[in-house]
Amino acid sequence: MTWLLLAALASASPTTSGGEANVITGVEPQAPPDIATADARTEALARKLRCPVCQALSVADSTSEAATSFRARIHGLVSAGYTDDDIVTYFRSRYGDFILLDPPREGLNWLIWLGPGLMAGLGIALATRAAMQSATSAKAAPRPAPTDPYEAALTRELDP
Numbered sequence: 001m002t003w004l005l006l007a008a009l010a011s012a013s014p015t016t017s018g019g020e021a022n023v024i025t026g027v028e029p030q031a032p033p034d035i036a037t038a039d040a041r042t043e044a045l046a047r048k049l050r051c052p053v054c055q056a057l058s059v060a061d062s063t064s065e066a067a068t069s070f071r072a073r074i075h076g077l078v079s080a081g082y083t084d085d086d087i088v089t090y091f092r093s094r095y096g097d098f099i100l101l102d103p104p105r106e107g108l109n110w111l112i113w114l115g116p117g118l119m120a121g122l123g124i125a126l127a128t129r130a131a132m133q134s135a136t137s138a139k140a141a142p143r144p145a146p147t148d149p150y151e152a153a154l155t156r157e158l159d160p
Contacts, residue, residue: 022080024090029081042075045087049074050101058101 033041046060046067053064059071077087088100097103105113146152 022076024077024082024086027082027086027090029086030083032079032081038075038078041078041084042071045074045078045084046071048088048101049091049099052095052099 032038043060047058049059049070051057051059051062051064051067051070053066054062057067059067059074074087077090082090091099103112143155146155
């Protein structure tokens with residue numbers, strides 16, 4: 001899977017010739033932001049995207065070559081005047097929802113969000129049921145008659 005993402009990343013490298021590196025097909029860019037704004041937006045967008053190599057880190061936190069290339073691509077698109085939504089949509093269309101660190105809560109992605117809670121609730125319900133069955137079976141089991149005369153006398157005194 002990682003090799004496929006890296007191959008796709010290589011084809012999207014910002015070093016393509018002809019000046020087409022900072023173009024999203026079918027989307028019109030707006031006016032380019034100033035350098036400080038472009039840097040801040042690049043950082044914010046890089047924090048939203050998952051590194052395809054590290055997978056547990058954002059593009060902003062990773063030091064891999066792929067993350068470095070992603071950051072350069074993001075900066076180029078921001079500097080070209082594309083909106084944050086355009087850039088996120090661009091990466092989602094190329095890499096799917098996997099590229100987002102915070103996947104959308106729709107379709108089968110609900111299992112990602114609800115699955116841990118449902119499994120914990122099921123585990124608690126099963127543990128409670130087992131404990132209740134154990135307590136019920138312990139109460140229902142008759143006590144064997146004591147063989148020791150002192151124990152028999154104590155049992156007679158304590159039982160109503």
